[in-house]
Amino acid sequence: MNVRADVVELLHAGYSDRAIARQLGVDVKATVAPARLALGLPKAKSGKKAAATAEDLFWRRVQPTDDGHMTWDGYHTKDGVPGLKHGGRFHTANRLAYRIAKGRDPEGYALPSCGRDDCVKPGHHTDRADRQAEKRVDALYAGIFGPDA
Incomplete structure (x- = not known):
């Protein structure tokens, strides 16, 4: 066959x-x-399929917007932090988005850098190291071209 x-x-x-x-x-x-x-494969198991990783579960909870961002359609803590539980741990959506984009966990908090506080699209977040690097570049730029540049 x-x-x-x-x-x-x-x-x-x-x-x-x-x-x-x-x-x-x-x-x-x-x-x-x-x-x-x-x-020679057995019948597929019925029921809901468990997500292999927290990142897989992340993709089930995001909704793309018309302007190129993504919003969270899943659980929010009482403080409004979007996130999910996987493997007995709580993962914030921003941290997962950063991990998906950069391939590593963020240093400190992962925060949206695209101007939308509710955006969870991978690639739209920075961590402490990224923000410090941006400050150094801004300071260098101001030192070369003056504070009004």
């Missing part, structure tokens, strides 16, 4: 037969079920 590569990829990712058929626009009985059988 010739099995489609896109079906194989989704089967190995753990998707159910119906989810694969819906996503690819194919028939369950004619395409997906025979592929699962040919590959």
